[in-house]
Amino acid sequence: MALEHLRSLLRIAVSFVHSRWCLRFSRREQLEAWQRRQLKRFLREVLPRAPRFRALEGLALDQLPYMDKKMLMEQFAACNTRGIELQPALEVALQAEQSRDFAPLLGEFTVGLSSGTSGHRGVFLVSAEERERWAGTLLAHTLPRALLKHLLPWQPPLRIAFFLRANSRLYTTLANRRIDFAFHDLLLGVDAALPVLEHQQPDVLVAPATVLRGLAEAKLAGRLQIAPHHLVSVAEVLEPIDADRIKQAFGCSAAQIYQASEGFLGYSCEQGNLHLNESHLFIETEWLDVEQHRFQPVITDFSRTTQTIVRYRLNDILRLAAQACPCGRAERTIEAIEGRADEVLWLPALDSGELRPLYPDLVRRALTTAAADIREWSVHQQGMTWRVGLLADAPEIAGAAVEQALNELFEQHGLRPARLQFGVWREPEVGAKRRRLLLEQRPEQTPCMS
Numbered sequence: 001m002a003l004e005h006l007r008s009l010l011r012i013a014v015s016f017v018h019s020r021w022c023l024r025f026s027r028r029e030q031l032e033a034w035q036r037r038q039l040k041r042f043l044r045e046v047l048p049r050a051p052r053f054r055a056l057e058g059l060a061l062d063q064l065p066y067m068d069k070k071m072l073m074e075q076f077a078a079c080n081t082r083g084i085e086l087q088p089a090l091e092v093a094l095q096a097e098q099s100r101d102f103a104p105l106l107g108e109f110t111v112g113l114s115s116g117t118s119g120h121r122g123v124f125l126v127s128a129e130e131r132e133r134w135a136g137t138l139l140a141h142t143l144p145r146a147l148l149k150h151l152l153p154w155q156p157p158l159r160i161a162f163f164l165r166a167n168s169r170l171y172t173t174l175a176n177r178r179i180d181f182a183f184h185d186l187l188l189g190v191d192a193a194l195p196v197l198e199h200q201q202p203d204v205l206v207a208p209a210t211v212l213r214g215l216a217e218a219k220l221a222g223r224l225q226i227a228p229h230h231l232v233s234v235a236e237v238l239e240p241i242d243a244d245r246i247k248q249a250f251g252c253s254a255a256q257i258y259q260a261s262e263g264f265l266g267y268s269c270e271q272g273n274l275h276l277n278e279s280h281l282f283i284e285t286e287w288l289d290v291e292q293h294r295f296q297p298v299i300t301d302f303s304r305t306t307q308t309i310v311r312y313r314l315n316d317i318l319r320l321a322a323q324a325c326p327c328g329r330a331e332r333t334i335e336a337i338e339g340r341a342d343e344v345l346w347l348p349a350l351d352s353g354e355l356r357p358l359y360p361d362l363v364r365r366a367l368t369t370a371a372a373d374i375r376e377w378s379v380h381q382q383g384m385t386w387r388v389g390l391l392a393d394a395p396e397i398a399g400a401a402v403e404q405a406l407n408e409l410f411e412q413h414g415l416r417p418a419r420l421q422f423g424v425w426r427e428p429e430v431g432a433k434r435r436r437l438l439l440e441q442r443p444e445q446t447p448c449m450s
């Protein structure tokens with residue numbers, strides 16, 4: 001047992017060193033050459049072990065079919081290399097979720113469950129080895145240099161507080177003698193965590209953006225006395241409105257980990273810019289606009305060996321930065337994770353009646369700049385009706401300002417204005433993912449009358 005423990009610590013350490021120093025590419029050609037070698041090995045050695053890809057052996061990556069969550073669930077057993085069926089995996093994951101006991105494993109595998117906002121629940125398998133590599137990579141990408149000294153044996157351990165919706169073995173792996181790690185269950189809410197946090201006094205705080213915001217509010221209100229040196233936002237998009245408040249409370253900006261059950265997709269560097277994790281993933285860009293700014297990523301994870309993620313289309317919309325990051329990393333820089341494909345709102349064009357997209361950042365900007373006192377907002381689209389929820393000191397004045405801002409936005413883009421219905425902003429249920437923007441139903445296409 002002790003030997004096993006040592007081995008797993010060693011694997012974390014190796015992956016940490018490898019990710020932090022060896023996989024740091026400053027030239028794009030170098031990175032691409034590394035990806036080509038890794039893909040070649042992956043296609044030859046790993047993929048043929050999954051039944052789905054056996055018949056496709058020998059094909060190049062761009063000849064392989066696309067994947068998405070729905071397809072992955074339908075052909076679950078064929079898409080992993082260990083012949084694990086969907087039903088037992090799903091049972092383990094659901095049982096863990098319901099009992100809030102995250103110990104159950106399926107053999108040596110962790111089963112991760114992704115909430116299906118679009119109706120499809122996703123189940124993802126991770127082996128013990130992959131888990132340890134993941135922990136090392138996560139630390140390599142998130143720890144600022146100043147905190148590295150904690151990993152030396154004579155230093156006090158690094159204290160990390162982690163907030164997650166559904167924990168699994170994925171996250172508790174990080175606990176050992178060098179790291180004092182506390183896991184907080186999101187379903188218990190922010191208030192329940194306050195005494196534990198004060199007791200632990202974490203150096204590093206890792207949580208979804210909404211929770212960091214909640215903790216920031218608690219600190220500003222004098223209900224929480226902690227002084228973490230490093231904040232990491234995970235699982236949700238960190239919006240400027242939250243980022244500002246978090247910085248105000250803790251005196252430092254939150255770094256971002258862009259991670260989903262599908263994989264570790266990106267991280268923010270010391271310059272605060274988000275980079276795609278291209279040293280572990282090959283990412284194809286499916287462009288959403290002619291200017292080639294926005295795209296849906298199609299990922300192939302050549303570092304996984306259990307669950308195959310090959311040409312897998314994510315539901316996210318990313319916006320590429322116009323300039324290279326001053327940190328010098330060759331991995332592409334993302335200006336923003338604009339949101340998910342179901343956060344794009346649609347309205348008919350005035351001239352043709354054809355539906356046109358309004359991307360999340362446009363609507364977000366209109367809402368957050370309309371009035372200074374807007375503390376929270378949401379816009380849910382149901383056909384031509386947009387239900388706008390607002391939390392502001394003077395809701396009526398804010399409502400009028402938002403109405404004007406949105407109508408200007410519609411006009412600028414030559415769109416038929418939506419019917420705006422104002423209401424009070426409601427807090428999402430505890431543990432639920434926040435959806436500030438949500439397309440519930442697209443409007444009908446309205447053909448041109450003239």
Ligand SMILES: [Zn+2]
Binds near residue numbers: 271325328
């Ligand atoms: Zn950078």
